Amino acid sequence: xxxxxxxxxxxxxxxxxxLNKAGHAYYVLDAPFMEDSIYDRLYRELLDLEAxxxxxxxxxxxxxxxxxxxxxxxxxxxxxxxxxxxxNAFNLExxxxxxxxxxxxxxxxxxxxxxxxxxxxxxxxxxDGNALALSYSNGVLVKAATRGDGSQGEEITANVRTITxxxxxxQINNPPQWLEVRGEAFLPxxxxxxxxxDREIKGENLFANxxxxxxxxxRQLDPKxxxxxxxxxxxxxxxxxxxxxxxxKDFCTPTEQWQALEFLKAVGxxxxxxxxxxxxxxxxxxxxxxxxxQRQTLAYATDGVVIKLNNFDLQQKAGFTxxxxxxxxxxxxxxxxxxxxxxxxxxxxxxxxxxxPVAEFQPISLAGTSVSRAxxxxxxxxxxxxxxxxxxxxxxxxxxxxxxxxxxxxxxxPANAKKxxxxxxxxxxxxxxxxxxxxxxxxxxxxxxxAILRGALSHWVSKEAMxxxxxxxxxxxxxxxxxxxxxxxxxxxxxxxxxxxxERMGPKSAENLIAALSESKKQPWHKQLYGLGIHxxxxxxxxxxxxxxPNVSELAATICKSPELIQPxxxxxxxxxxxxxxxxxxxxxxxxxRHLKQLGFSLATTKEERTINSIQKNALSxxxxxxxxxxxxxxxxxxxxxxxxxxEREGGKVTSSVSTNTEYVVAGEQTGRKxxxxxxxxxxxxxxxxxxxLLSLENISNM
Numbered sequence: 064x065x066x067x068x069x070x071x072x073x074x075x076x077x078x079x080x081x082l083n084k085a086g087h088a089y090y091v092l093d094a095p096f097m098e099d100s101i102y103d104r105l106y107r108e109l110l111d112l113e114a115x116x117x118x119x120x121x122x123x124x125x126x127x128x129x130x131x132x133x134x135x136x137x138x139x140x141x142x143x144x145x146x147x148x149x150x151n152a153f154n155l156e157x158x159x160x161x162x163x164x165x166x167x168x169x170x171x172x173x174x175x176x177x178x179x180x181x182x183x184x185x186x187x188x189x190x191d192g193n194a195l196a197l198s199y200s201n202g203v204l205v206k207a208a209t210r211g212d213g214s215q216g217e218e219i220t221a222n223v224r225t226i227t228x229x230x231x232x233x234q235i236n237n238p239p240q241w242l243e244v245r246g247e248a249f250l251p252x253x254x255x256x257x258x259x260x261d262r263e264i265k266g267e268n269l270f271a272n273x274x275x276x277x278x279x280x281x282r283q284l285d286p287k288x289x290x291x292x293x294x295x296x297x298x299x300x301x302x303x304x305x306x307x308x309x310x311x312k313d314f315c316t317p318t319e320q321w322q323a324l325e326f327l328k329a330v331g332x333x334x335x336x337x338x339x340x341x342x343x344x345x346x347x348x349x350x351x352x353x354x355x356x357q358r359q360t361l362a363y364a365t366d367g368v369v370i371k372l373n374n375f376d377l378q379q380k381a382g383f384t385x386x387x388x389x390x391x392x393x394x395x396x397x398x399x400x401x402x403x404x405x406x407x408x409x410x411x412x413x414x415x416x417x418x419x420p421v422a423e424f425q426p427i428s429l430a431g432t433s434v435s436r437a438x439x440x441x442x443x444x445x446x447x448x449x450x451x452x453x454x455x456x457x458x459x460x461x462x463x464x465x466x467x468x469x470x471x472x473x474x475x476x477p478a479n480a481k482k483x484x485x486x487x488x489x490x491x492x493x494x495x496x497x498x499x500x501x502x503x504x505x506x507x508x509x510x511x512x513x514a515i516l517r518g519a520l521s522h523w524v525s526k527e528a529m530x531x532x533x534x535x536x537x538x539x540x541x542x543x544x545x546x547x548x549x550x551x552x553x554x555x556x557x558x559x560x561x562x563x564x565x566e567r568m569g570p571k572s573a574e575n576l577i578a579a580l581s582e583s584k585k586q587p588w589h590k591q592l593y594g595l596g597i598h599x600x601x602x603x604x605x606x607x608x609x610x611x612x613p614n615v616s617e618l619a620a621t622i623c624k625s626p627e628l629i630q631p632x633x634x635x636x637x638x639x640x641x642x643x644x645x646x647x648x649x650x651x652x653x654x655x656x657r658h659l660k661q662l663g664f665s666l667a668t669t670k671e672e673r674t675i676n677s678i679q680k681n682a683l684s685x686x687x688x689x690x691x692x693x694x695x696x697x698x699x700x701x702x703x704x705x706x707x708x709x710x711e712r713e714g715g716k717v718t719s720s721v722s723t724n725t726e727y728v729v730a731g732e733q734t735g736r737k738x739x740x741x742x743x744x745x746x747x748x749x750x751x752x753x754x755x756x757l758l759s760l761e762n763i764s765n766m
Contacts, residue, residue: 071112075119078109082125083232087331107730107748111739123203123232128224128290137217137282142196144243144302146210148386149369149393155348158370161392162344165372165381168389172380183373184341185320186350189393190297191274191364192249193281195223197298202238204231209281213386219281223248225290228297230331239307244332246298250277251363254293263440266503268447271469272459273364295363298332299324319373340373355396367395400459400469401427405452408439408483410490414518415598416506418496420445420485422456422468429460437466441503442485449473451480489514510651513543516550519596523551527602528594529583533576541565550651551594552658555580588614588668595655598642607632614667615656619647631705631755686757688714693721695738696731698751706751709758721746729754 082105088096106125113120120126152158166182196216198206207223209216223229226248233242250258255273262269270276280292301323309316317323321340328334337354341347351368358365372378372390381390403424411419420439427434437458439445448471450456455475456468485505489496494509507515520539524531534554542548547561557580562573586594589609593602600608611632612618621628622643629640646652659666692710694703694717701709706729707717721728721740728741728748741748749757 068116071116072119075109075112075116075124078105078112079121079124079232082106082109083123083230084234086125086227087230087234107738108742111742115739121203122205125231127231128227137219139211139215140206140208140218141215142208142211142213143198143241144196146194146196146213146216146245147383147388148213149391150384150387152392152394155351155394158347158351158392158394159344162347165389169377169380172382173377182343182377183319183321184344184347185324185371185373186339186341186347187299187369187371188335188337188354188358188361188365189367189369189395190247190249190335191272191366192247193274193277195246195248195296197223197229197244197246199233199238199242199244201240202233202235202242204229217282221286222281222283222289225286226294226296228295228333233330235309235330237310238330239304241304243302244298244327245300245302246296246332248277248281248294248296249273249363250280250292250294253362258292263503266443266501268443269440296333297335298327299334299369301327318375320371320375320378321373341370351394358396367393369393400457401429402455402457402472403427405450405454405456408450410486412489412491412507412512412514412518414515414522414596415504416508416512416515417504418485418489418507420483422450424456424458427458429458429466434458434460434466437468439468442498442505443503445483445485450483451476452483453477453480491515510649511549516548517543520548520551520554522596523554523594524583525594528590529586530590531576531579531583533572533579538565538568550655550658552655552662555584555662584663588666591659591664591666592618595646595652597646599639600642604635604639607635609668614665616667618643619656622647631701631709636700689716690726691716691718691724693718693725693728693737693741694731695728695741696734698729698731701751701754706754710754713758727754727757 085096109124110126113124113126150161152161194210196208196210197204198208204220204224206218207220207229208218211217224231250273252273255270255276258276259269270279276292277294280289280294283289300320301317303316307316315322315326317326324334324338339346339350341350347370351370354365354368370392372381378388378390381388383389403426406423406425409421409423411421413419419441422437422439424435424437439448439450448456448468450468450471453476455472457470457472458466459469460466485496487496488494489507489509489512491514492507492509492512494507494512496505497508498505509515517536517539520534520543521536523529524534524539531554539548542554542557542565547557548554557577559570559573559577562568562576563570568576587609589602589606592609592615593600593605608618608629611629612621622640626640626644629635629643630637656666687710692715694706698706710717718725721737721744723744725741725744725746728737728746730738730741730748730750738748
């Protein structure tokens, strides 16, 4: 073996070890010790080494977190140790009976009396996710599988590698020849909500709950999709070779469940922090009662607790039934689901015209609160649950917070019940409803619709937009109902005498509101743009657009004549561009812009803003002007020509080869020799996002 190859192998091993430790500190311990930029640079170096010498790629390399797509379905694999189910208890009385039987059974099989200290239990939260079996060989993850039927499951190793809380290699110098780890993959509540929101926008069916979403994610054929959903993992049990003994002072061969959890943490796994060692049955009861209420504050779903006999010897004495260990039990909390009778369907029209069906049902108590309404999202959701008038429906609190209709009990459906469908006309203005091809939402496109107007006014005066205090929903409803306001511009034509004629509006309140409206004209350009309520234009996109276009005229002209110039702006995709085109081509919106300008709105950056932006842009441009760039690989959103044009516009130079005169190498995916040479020469390597910051295309302030 040549000395150069030996050095590469040594360097690759050093990088793997350091990056794996950094990943463990970041994702598992929540205690990062390395800056992201340093991690990225070292990670790129490892990628380059592996590209140069594929022999350096090992199963525990961070580069293997995302593998290739599975060409077919998943292969079936036999578990080394079967994944047994747990028996269930549904109240403390059943738990007490289980505990008594366990004690009696163990005492019968134990020759000597069992010491009281050996009856300790371990209380763990029952995570509402999907069980996984992880296999390690000499400390390296070699296989991951689903539970399946307990004896065999589907091998999903490539997908599980994307879960950052699953270590690719164990943090132990002398690992056992093999190690089997059992645990639960799950989807945090916040991530579940984000995924469903994205699916709703795309017109895809929503996941019913985090557990289903997690299961569907694990069975994706493309690991990149799995990685994008950010699953998490808690380990809860281990199986070791019978004669293996830990040789390091910081490790001990576990003889108890509590020690096993400590071992798992020590070798790099994430263990649920709410696990407790329980000395007696009273503490078991206390543990169960405590989490019945506190579980609602967790960032993930849990539907009960798991109680395990701590001592491994006593576990062996207790033994197993055909399907479950006798020494462990799952104690379930009452499900946060309940049936109710559908009373009627109402329809809400939002500020973008989207029509949302809402189920109103007989009030029920759910997770400690009384509920009588639940959103049904859209027409697809209505069709999916096959809802009919008078149905008995099952209601659940999604993430313990938002009521949702889970399913229908068709057995209780009234005879000749009529199927529920979205109306053909807007429930507010009776205009024909429209559903665009491949869109999830059905919309009213009448800009004069009272519901759309109310939503637009509420959005315009919100804190994030114009921040007009004193103009709440009830006052807005009065203004719209009486025809006093027909656009957001009309708000600025109100006078005190008219306002005091409204309910609950005295002279002082009217004066304050007029003053607040006048003051709102001073809000910066990006807040005015956000306040217009253009579909898909949130605060971040509004800031990015306002940074790129100093006034509404330039933005409108670009949208109408050269929309392709919008694409390079960070975060602006084709869907947003289409929304901008539709909005600015609408005559009523064009009239609104003219009206707002007449009322004194700049719809442009102020002199002070321009000064600040100029200083910031000059500071950024100094990092571009006169500098030499090299582009390599495929960038996420910019074409090679777009990136080149943007750099040259700011006075930079783009060359085709890397040399000592190169200041920046912009690297995308599938890079080649250019990246390797840049690393050798110590040239600054940036990605597309960092390039956009240099180009002032990304929002750089919170003005």
